[in-house]
Structure formats: structure tokens, C-alpha cells
Amino acid sequence: MNQQPHILVVDDDPEIRQLLHEYLERNGFRATAVADGRGLWRTLESTMVDLIVLDLMLPGEDGLLLCRNLRARKEGPVDHSRTPVIMLTARGDETDRIVGLEMGADDYLAKPFNPRELLARIKAVLRRVHELPPTEETNEIRLLKFAGWTLDLIARHLLSPAGVIVSLSGSEFCLLRILLSRPNRIFSRDQLLELCQRREAGPFDRSIDVQISRLRRHLGDDARDPAIIKTIRGEGYVLSAEVSECR
Amino acid sequence: MMRRLLPRSLFGRLVLVLLAGLLLAQLASAVLLLRDRGLAVHQASGFQLAQRAVTVVHLLDSLEPKERHRIARGLEAPGLRIALRPEAVPLPADGDEHLTQRFRRLLGRALEEERQFSVWVGERPPAPPERPTRPHWRGAPRPLPEFIIQVQLGDGSWVRFDHRPPAELFANPQRLILILAVLLGSVVLLSLLAVRWVTRPLAALSAAAEGLGRNLNQPPLNESGPSEVRRAASAFNAMQRSLVRYIADRERLLSSVSHDLRTPLTRMRLRAELVDDPPLQGKLLQDIGDMEAMVHSTLDFIRGSGEGEPLHPVDLNALVESLGADMEELGFAVRVVGRVEAPYPARPTALKRCLTNLVDNAVKYGGSAAITLTEEGRHVRIAVADEGPGLPESELEHVFEPFYRGEPSRSRATGGVGLGLSIARNIARAHGGDLTLHNRPQGGLEAVLVLPR
Numbered sequence: 001m002n003q004q005p006h007i008l009v010v011d012d013d014p015e016i017r018q019l020l021h022e023y024l025e026r027n028g029f030r031a032t033a034v035a036d037g038r039g040l041w042r043t044l045e046s047t048m049v050d051l052i053v054l055d056l057m058l059p060g061e062d063g064l065l066l067c068r069n070l071r072a073r074k075e076g077p078v079d080h081s082r083t084p085v086i087m088l089t090a091r092g093d094e095t096d097r098i099v100g101l102e103m104g105a106d107d108y109l110a111k112p113f114n115p116r117e118l119l120a121r122i123k124a125v126l127r128r129v130h131e132l133p134p135t136e137e138t139n140e141i142r143l144l145k146f147a148g149w150t151l152d153l154i155a156r157h158l159l160s161p162a163g164v165i166v167s168l169s170g171s172e173f174c175l176l177r178i179l180l181s182r183p184n185r186i187f188s189r190d191q192l193l194e195l196c197q198r199r200e201a202g203p204f205d206r207s208i209d210v211q212i213s214r215l216r217r218h219l220g221d222d223a224r225d226p227a228i229i230k231t232i233r234g235e236g237y238v239l240s241a242e243v244s245e246c247r
Numbered sequence: 248m249m250r251r252l253l254p255r256s257l258f259g260r261l262v263l264v265l266l267a268g269l270l271l272a273q274l275a276s277a278v279l280l281l282r283d284r285g286l287a288v289h290q291a292s293g294f295q296l297a298q299r300a301v302t303v304v305h306l307l308d309s310l311e312p313k314e315r316h317r318i319a320r321g322l323e324a325p326g327l328r329i330a331l332r333p334e335a336v337p338l339p340a341d342g343d344e345h346l347t348q349r350f351r352r353l354l355g356r357a358l359e360e361e362r363q364f365s366v367w368v369g370e371r372p373p374a375p376p377e378r379p380t381r382p383h384w385r386g387a388p389r390p391l392p393e394f395i396i397q398v399q400l401g402d403g404s405w406v407r408f409d410h411r412p413p414a415e416l417f418a419n420p421q422r423l424i425l426i427l428a429v430l431l432g433s434v435v436l437l438s439l440l441a442v443r444w445v446t447r448p449l450a451a452l453s454a455a456a457e458g459l460g461r462n463l464n465q466p467p468l469n470e471s472g473p474s475e476v477r478r479a480a481s482a483f484n485a486m487q488r489s490l491v492r493y494i495a496d497r498e499r500l501l502s503s504v505s506h507d508l509r510t511p512l513t514r515m516r517l518r519a520e521l522v523d524d525p526p527l528q529g530k531l532l533q534d535i536g537d538m539e540a541m542v543h544s545t546l547d548f549i550r551g552s553g554e555g556e557p558l559h560p561v562d563l564n565a566l567v568e569s570l571g572a573d574m575e576e577l578g579f580a581v582r583v584v585g586r587v588e589a590p591y592p593a594r595p596t597a598l599k600r601c602l603t604n605l606v607d608n609a610v611k612y613g614g615s616a617a618i619t620l621t622e623e624g625r626h627v628r629i630a631v632a633d634e635g636p637g638l639p640e641s642e643l644e645h646v647f648e649p650f651y652r653g654e655p656s657r658s659r660a661t662g663g664v665g666l667g668l669s670i671a672r673n674i675a676r677a678h679g680g681d682l683t684l685h686n687r688p689q690g691g692l693e694a695v696l697v698l699p700r
Contacts, residue, residue, distance in 0.1 A: 013510055019517035026521070112512035112539055115520045157595070158565075164590040166565040167599065169572035214572070218565055 005050040005126055009033040010040050010066070011088070012058050020053070023115050029122070037061035044070075044080050051122055054105070056089045063087055071104040084125045088113065128195060143246040144180045146239070147228050149219060151176055158218060166218050171196055171211050179229065179239035188236040212237055258446045265438040273431050280423065289392060292412040293350050293368070296327075297357040300396050300408050303329060304358070308401045319406070328409040335365065335397050335405045342369035354396065363399035368392070448476040452483060463491055498549045505542045505549075512539055544666040547600060548649065556597055560590035563627065566599060567618050570606055580615040581606065587622050591698060593678060601674035601682075602629070604667040605694045609633035613691055625700045626680075632693040637686040646684065647672050671696075 007029045009020045017033040024031035032043055036058055043049065052070075056063035071081050087105035106125050109118055144151040148161035156173050158166040168176065174196040178187065187195075189208045212231075213223055221228045230240050254260055303322055307315050319329045346368040354366055370390035394410040451468065458465050467487065468480040512535060519531035564586050571581035609616035613633020621628045638646065645651050649669040668682070671694075675682040680698035687693050 013514070015514050016510065016517065019514060019521065023517050023520055111509045112516060112542070115517055155595075160562070162560075162590075164560040164562050165595050166562045167569040167595075168565070169569040169576070171576060172569065172572065214568070 004028060004030045005122075006030045006032070006048060007051050007053060007122065008040065008043055008049045009053045010036065010058065010063070011053075011055040012036060020115075024119075027119055037066050040066060040070075049080065049083055051126060052083055052085045053118070053122070054085050054087050056087055067104050084129050086118070086121055086125060124195075131191070131195060144177075144243055145246060146180060146183070146241040146243045147219075149228075151180060153177065168215075168218070172215050172218070175208070175211050176215055179237065180243050183239050183241060183243045186232050186235050186238045192237070208237075256446075257449060258442055261442040261446065262439060265442065266435060269431065269434055269438070273427055277424070277427050284423075288412070288416050289346065290349075292392075292410075292416065293346075293353060293394065296394055296396070296408070296410045297350070297354045299327070300354065300398065301357045301359075303408070304362075304398050304400065304406060307331075307406055312402065312404070326411045326413055330407045330409070332397075332405045332407055335363075335399070336407075338365055338367040338395055338397070339369070342367045350394065358398070365397045367395040448472050448480070452479060455483060459487060459490075463487070463494065501545055502549050505545045508538070508542050512542065544670070548666045548670050556594035558592045559595055561593045561595050561598065563587050563591050563593075563620060563629070566595075567602065567620060567629065570599070570602055571616075571618060574606055574610060574616070579610040581610070582615075582617045583620070584617065585620040587620050587627050591627055591700075593698075594674075597674045598678065601671040601696065602631075604671040605631040605682075605696065608667060608694070609635075609692075612636075623697075627698045627700065629696040629698070630693050631696075632687060632691055634691040637690065637692045638684065640686070643684045643686075647682075668694075 007024050009017060009024070009031060011017050011020065011033070012035050014035070017035065021031045021033040032047070032049075034040055034043055037060055040052070040054075054063045054067060058066070061069075067085055067087065070083065070085065073081060084106040085104065087108040088111050089108050106128075107121050109121060142153055144153065150159040151157075151173075152159060156170075157168055158176075160166055175192060178192060178195050192208050212229060215221075216223055216226055216229055219228050228239065228241055230238050232238055254263055303319075306322075307319065310318055315331055319331055323329050347366055350368045351366050354364060358364065369392070371393050372390050391411060391414050394408070394412075396408040396410075397405050398408075399405055455465070455468050465487075467484040470477050470480045470484065472480075515531070515535050519528055519535060522528040522531060567583050571583050574581045606616050606618070609631050610633070613635030615634055617632045619628075619630045619632070621630075646665075647668050648665075650665045651669075668684075672682040675696055675698070678698050680696065682694065682696050685693045685695065
């Protein structure tokens with residue numbers, strides 16, 4: 001992220017468009033704001049965009065359709081099929097969330113959103129894309145299965161081998177998701193901390209070690225001889241299990 | 248008194264009324280029947296006796312006085328004694344006035360000619376040794392009808408007839424009683440069936456009304472059967488439809504207001520972020536946060552207690568711990584004590600919302616939260632305690648009412664709409680459990696969520 005990242009905002013409310021534009025520019029981004037799908041395609045034809053903030057409810061082609069078309073479109077001067085998308089949805093509406101993530105959004109935020117939260121999410125998604133370039137089709141995955149366990153990316157909880165819901169805190173979910181995205185790759189504590197810093201200010205973030213030990217307890221992993229999340233002395237943590245992806 | 252004796256159910260009352268009525272009617276008709284029959288028998292035997300007496304009187308008149316005794320003895324029959332007397336004796340006074348009159352007229356007509364005579368008709372206890380009568384109902388010997396006639400013969404002497412019709416004639420006819428009993432029995436049986444038939448749709452109606460309290464969208468009642476029942480069922484269904492429509496309208500209104508507030512709120516947030524005056528910005532953000540909280544909880548409330556969400560086994564320990572961890576990350580002190588053993592079948596999102604509201608309240612009003620999980624026999628108990636000022640006892644129940652706010656200072660400081668606890672309790676009850684609040688003896692408030700296993 002050497003240059004100012006370019007953020008494309010798609011929202012039909014002119015004031016929100018203008019305000020978001022100004023807010024993002026003030027916070028170190030280059031921003032373009034358009035009203036609808038036509039504006040989106042026009043901008044994408046001529047410009048390189050790092051991230052799209054897409055309102056779900058748009059006149060004409062709605063956010064879901066735009067997102068799916070974006071993922072499918074590989075021709076054109078620039079391939080935007082992997083440009084990260086943050087979807088703005090109705091609040092906590094489970095179906096919107098599921099559909100949004102299935103259509104290929106990288107994250108979602110409920111309206112009315114806190115602009116600082118949006119900023120944090122934008123940074124987190126950009127960081128993730130930068131650190132972990134997306135694998136093929138990675139965005140349409142709903143479930144990650146490993147060692148008998150299942151991580152539900154939409155409901156954001158674990159399912160035990162017996163099918164019991166095991167809730168995770170936000171940080172635990174994020175950590176596990178990162179570890180599962182690259183099984184057998186070693187992540188240092190700093191990397192994990194950076195990738196999982198969900199909010200801007202993190203003075204209260206628990207240390208990674210504490211989170212890992214809680215994750216191990218949830219997974220029934222013996223801390224002295226862990227089988228799933230292993231400690232690599234002096235380096236960090238590694239998830240040692242076969243991970244399969246399901247829709 | 249009357250009310251206590253009446254059966255509680257409509258079925259019981261109808262049966263009681265029908266049975267009592269039938270029994271009375273049967274009894275009355277039995278009494279009437281038996282009486283008429285008694286009269287008829289009486290009259291028939293009176294008539295027979297009169298004929299016989301006239302024949303005997305004429306016969307005796309034509310005989311020599313010497314022969315009369317012998318012939319009279321020969322004319323005696325079971326139940327009839329004939330005695331010759333020189334004088335008439337006064338007859339007893341305890342006779343049946345009415346029957347005596349009737350019999351006097353009857354005999355007068357049968358005698359045809361002018362003769363002196365007197366009659367007595369009445370009842371007397373049977374003389375046991377006279378002849379063996381069948382014991383009647385095993386009670387005291389029933390008095391039997393008796394006829395006495397004195398008629399003057401041509402020569403001025405008198406003949407006296409003592410007649411007792413056979414007791415069997417007047418015994419209660421068992422066949423008749425049997426017929427009445429059979430009739431009564433079959434009518435009772437039929438009326439029981441009819442009453443059950445009538446009250447069954449009522450039972451269905453009351454079951455439906457009861458079910459409506461729990462599930463507004465239950466399938467409508469079957470509109471069949473007799474016309475009254477059909478009308479009641481269709482009225483009930485109409486009521487259910489309008490209730491559903493009313494609630495849907497209300498929810499649509501609330502939710503569209505809340506949804507429409509989102510765009511202006513988003514704008515305000517963005518504007519506030521662009522304000523360069525930090526104290527002003529802080530206050531604006533605070534206000535906007537309050538408004539957002541209202542919109543959020545209103546939408547949560549409308550979304551209801553998660554009836555639509557399927558049950559799924561949930562690890563309650565992990566649920567509580569993850570909530571605690573999230574709150575800790577936000578800088579609040581949350582402690583979790585205790586464990587429950589088995590997973591609990593719950594509506595996961597709803598239950599999480601319920602517990603989130605409780606923990607939110609605890610840290611908002613009490614500064615910290617101590618969550619205690621205990622397994623209590625057939626219940627799971629989750630207590631969320633804080634170290635705040637608690638609530639006046641009179642408020643402990645009120646705070647569960649939707650949109651209720653306690654003292655103004657409480658709500659202003661925290662910006663709630665007064666829905667958090669209503670939502671939480673609705674969810675608890677939708678799980679078959681309950682949510683209550685207590686002031687802890689050592690200070691602070693404790694919310695206790697009890698979920699049945």
C-alpha cells in the first residue's frame with residue numbers, strides 16, 4: 001500500500017455519496033463516488049480500483065447482481081473479478097448477509113454504519129488481500145471443514161463434530177479464519193495481530209497467545225500437545241489439518 | 248352453594264340438566280301411569296263385585312231364610328266373604344270418601360230397585376294369617392283395598408260382603424317398571440352422545456384460542472359441522488386473520504420507520520465525522536449513537552423472539568465465554584463462572600441476542616458483569632450479576648414492559664429505548680424458560696435466565 005488506495009463508493013443517496021467521498025479522502029484514500037451500476041462499470045473501464053463499497057439496495061441493478069456480475073466479468077481492459085467488495089446491507093439481516101457473502105462480497109457492514117468501523121473494515125480487507133491474495137473462488141465459500149470441525153463463515157461460529165454450535169468471539173473467529181485460510185503456513189504473532197485488528201484502537205486486544213489457548217480449549221485441543229493449532233517455538237502458530245471448503 | 252354443586256364443564260352441566268329433566272319426567276309419568284292403572288283396577292274389581300253382590304242378593308231373596316246360610320257359604324270365594332246379619336252394623340269411618348261415593352253410585356245402579364244399602368271402600372293392612380301374599384318390595388305390608396257392602400234383603404235382614412281383591416292386582420307391575428328403566432337408560436345414553444357431539448366443537452374452539460396465544464400463525468379452524476359451530480369457527484378464524492394483519496401492520500410501520508431512519512442516520516454520522524470541533528463532534532456522535540441504539544433495538548424487537556429460527560444444540564459455555572470475550576475487548580470487565588455439561592437445544596441467534604442484552608445492561612448500569620452458569624436439576628440457570636446500584640423493588644417487573652423506562656437519569660445516561668429486557672424475556676419464554684430480576688443482598692442487580700432442559 002505504497003500509494004493512496006483507490007476506493008469506489010456506489011450509493012444512490014447523493015449526500016451519503018458526497019460525505020463518504022469527503023470522509024475517505026480525509027482519511028488517506030483516493031475516492032470515487034457513483035450512483036449506480038452504470039457509474040460503476042464506467043469507472044471500472046477506465047480506472048484501477050482497490051476496493052468497492054457497494055450499497056445493497058440500488059435502483060436498477062442491485063448490489064447483489066452487481067457483485068455477481070463483477071465476479072463473473074473477466075474481460076475488459078482491467079480484470080476486476082477479484083477486486084474486494086464491502087457490502088452495505090440492512091442491519092443484521094441474516095439473509096442479506098448470507099446472500100451478500102455468497103455473491104462474493106468480502107465483508108459486509110450494516111446501515112447505519114459507523115464510518116470509523118467502515119474505515120477499519122476497508123483497511124482490514126485491503127491488508128488481507130495484500131497479505132493473502134485470494135485463491136480461486138475463495139469468496140463463495142461458506143463452510144470450512146477441518147479435523148471433524150466446521151467453521152461457518154456466515155454465522156461466524158464453529159460446529160463441533162457432534163453438530164453442536166460453539167460460539168466464538170470476534171477475535172477468535174478472525175484468528176481461526178486466518179489460520180484456516182493457509183493450513184500448514186506459519187503465522188507470526190505480529191502477523192496475526194495485524195490481520196485481526198478489527199478495530200482501529202486496540203489497547204484492550206487480548207494477546208494472541210490467550211486467544212489461541214481459548215481456541216484450543218474450544219476445539220478440545222490439549223494445550224501441552226496440541227494436534228490442531230500447533231505452536232512453532234520462536235516463530236508463531238500453524239494450523240495442522242486438512243481443510244476442505246464447502247459452499 | 249348452587250354454584251358449588253354445579254359441574255364445572257359445559258358437558259357436565261348439560262348432562263346434569265338433561266338427566267335431571269328426564270328423570271323427573273319419567274318419575275312423573277310412572278307415578279301417573281301407576282295411579283291410573285290402580286284406579287282402573289279398582290273400578291274393574293268394584294264393578295265385578297257389584298254385579299256379583301246383586302246376583303247374590305237376588306238369589307238370597309228367593310231362598311228360605313234357613314237355606315240362606317248354607318248357600319251363602321257356598322257362594323263365598325277367595326277374597327269374598329258373605330255374612331248374614333239380622334241388623335246392619337255401622338261401617339268404619341276411615342274409608343276413602345271419593346272411592347266410596349263412586350262405588351255407592353255403581354252399586355245403586357246395579358241394584359236397580361229401591362233397597363237399603365251401605366258401602367265402605369278403603370284400605371287396610373292385610374291380615375297376615377289369612378292367606379300368603381307375596382312379600383312386596385320387602386317392606387312393611389302394603390295396605391290393600393277392601394270393599395264392604397251391606398244390603399237389606401226382602402225380609403228386612405241384611406247381607407254383608409267383605410271383598411278383598413287379590414293383592415297381585417295392585418302390586419307394582421315389575422314389567423312396567425322394567426320398560427320405564429330401559430327407556431330411561433337408552434335416552435340417557437343418547438343424550439350423553441348428543442351432548443358430547445355438541446360440546447366437542449367447543450373444546451376444539453377453546454384449544455384453538457389457547458394455541459393462538461402461543462402461535463399467532465397456527466392453521467385456521469376447520470369450518471365444518473352444525474351451522475352455529477361453523478359460524479363460531481369462521482368468526483374465530485376472521486379474528487385470527489385480523490389479529491395477524493394488525494400485528495403485521497404495526498410491525499411494518501415500526502420497521503419502515505426504523506429502516507427509513509437509517510439513511511439520515513448514516514448521513515449524520517458522516518457529517519459528524521467531518522466536524523472539526525472535537526467537543527461538538529463528541530456530543531453529536533453520542534446523540535447519533537443513542538438514536539442508532541433505538542433503531543437497532545426496535546428492529547430487534549420486531550424481529551421477535553426467534554420463533555422462525557430452528558432449534559440447534561448450542562454449547563452454552565462457549566456462547567457465554569465468547570460474549571464475555573467480546574465485551575472485554577470493548578473494555579468492560581466480564582467474568583464467567585461455572586459450566587454446564589451438555590449442549591442445550593436453542594435458537595442460536597435469538598439466545599445470543601438475549602444474553603447480549605443482559606450483559607450489555609450489566610456493564611452499562613453496573614459497570615461489570617459476572618456470569619454464572621449452573622445446572623439445576625432439569626434447568627440450566629444463567630445469572631448475570633452487576634455491581635451497580637440495583638433497582639427499586641417496585642421497578643423489577645416494570646422494566647420488562649416494552650418501551651418502559653425507569654428513572655429518567657438511567658435512560659438518558661444510556662440511551663436505550665427500553666426494549667432490551669422485553670426482547671430478552673420474550674426470547675427466554677420462547678425457549679420455555681423465563682427471565683427475572685433480583686437485587687442481590689450484597690448489592691447490585693442480578694438477571695436470572697432459567698432454561699428448561
